Amino acid sequence: MSYTINEQNAERQQLLAQILNPVAERILEGAGIAHGGRCLDLGCGQGHRMRMLAERLDPIECVGVDFDAALVAYARAHEGNRQGVRFETGNAMELEFEDDSFDMVFVRNLLVHLPDPQAAVSEMMRMVKPGGKVIAYEPDFAFDAGDPDSLGLTQMTKVWRGMFAHPLVGRTLANRFAKAGAIVEPGGELPIERGLRPMRRTYRMTLEAMKDGIPAKGIESMEEYEAHLEELKRLEGDAETVLYKFPDSWVVATKPER
Ligand SMILES: C[S@@+](CC[C@H](N)C(=O)[O-])C[C@H]1O[C@@H](n2cnc3c(N)ncnc32)[C@H](O)[C@@H]1O
Numbered sequence: 001m002s003y004t005i006n007e008q009n010a011e012r013q014q015l016l017a018q019i020l021n022p023v024a025e026r027i028l029e030g031a032g033i034a035h036g037g038r039c040l041d042l043g044c045g046q047g048h049r050m051r052m053l054a055e056r057l058d059p060i061e062c063v064g065v066d067f068d069a070a071l072v073a074y075a076r077a078h079e080g081n082r083q084g085v086r087f088e089t090g091n092a093m094e095l096e097f098e099d100d101s102f103d104m105v106f107v108r109n110l111l112v113h114l115p116d117p118q119a120a121v122s123e124m125m126r127m128v129k130p131g132g133k134v135i136a137y138e139p140d141f142a143f144d145a146g147d148p149d150s151l152g153l154t155q156m157t158k159v160w161r162g163m164f165a166h167p168l169v170g171r172t173l174a175n176r177f178a179k180a181g182a183i184v185e186p187g188g189e190l191p192i193e194r195g196l197r198p199m200r201r202t203y204r205m206t207l208e209a210m211k212d213g214i215p216a217k218g219i220e221s222m223e224e225y226e227a228h229l230e231e232l233k234r235l236e237g238d239a240e241t242v243l244y245k246f247p248d249s250w251v252v253a254t255k256p257e258r
Pocket residue numbers: 003016017042043044045046049065066067068071090091092093107108109110113114
């Protein structure tokens with residue numbers, strides 16, 4: 001999927017932050033992360049979550065890393081960045097930070113994209129201090145559904161599964177981190193929406209953002225794609241259909257003290 005900075009993608013990322021940040025805040029609260037440490041956000045994108053982390057945790061330093069230099073430049077230029085917040089380019093599967101150098105590492109919606117999610121899990125466990133925590137928050141594209149049911153939603157499951165490298169990564173988080181030596185606490189949530197709320201708009205915008213990939217990968221023909229998009233446009237203005245989004249899954253992984 002393209003994360004290019006344009007007006008539509010900027011709006012989609014802001015909507016996603018609006019939907020996902022409150023969940024992330026609850027996870028942080030439950031994890032009991034101490035204030036004033038060093039934190040790292042991998043795959044930070046436009047930096048919306050980094051700013052939220054910095055706001056909540058009042059860290060000495062908060063580093064955001066993303067593969068995409070244009071996103072890093074965009075995140076750096078944001079006027080809402082607090083002191084101690086910095087962004088740099090890097091590859092989550094191979095990083096240059098020292099061992100045991102962060103109190104908290106956060107990752108969201110990144111492992112689902114990576115060719116080797118376990119390499120990123122090992123990197124996160126390497127960089128977090130003993131007693132420190134990694135929070136990984138990823139999708140699990142188990143299903144999407146509605147009441148009444150809508151092809152716009154059920155077809156999304158097929159699209160996610162075809163487009164992402166590890167579409168069922170959510171359910172694997174706890175075992176991946178346990179394998180890397182962490183003490184794990186898994187969690188999850190099934191978001192449900194009724195009314196003209198942001199989730200239905202993000203479905204439509206996300207399908208549009210994936211326009212080039214879907215027919216090219218043979219997930220939908222161009223005709224099917226257009227019909228799918230039309231149904232999501234209809235759903236965007238339909239307040240009564242209840243939307244069941246795919247589950248969100250997370251793990252709070254603590255590095256054991258030596
Ligand atoms: C779906 S976006 C998630 C953005 C943000 N984490 C959030 O939850 O809003 C995935 C991000 O991961 C970045 N990314 C993809 N592969 C990466 C890699 N190997 N290392 C670091 N970042 C990567 C992309 O550039 C993109 O910004």
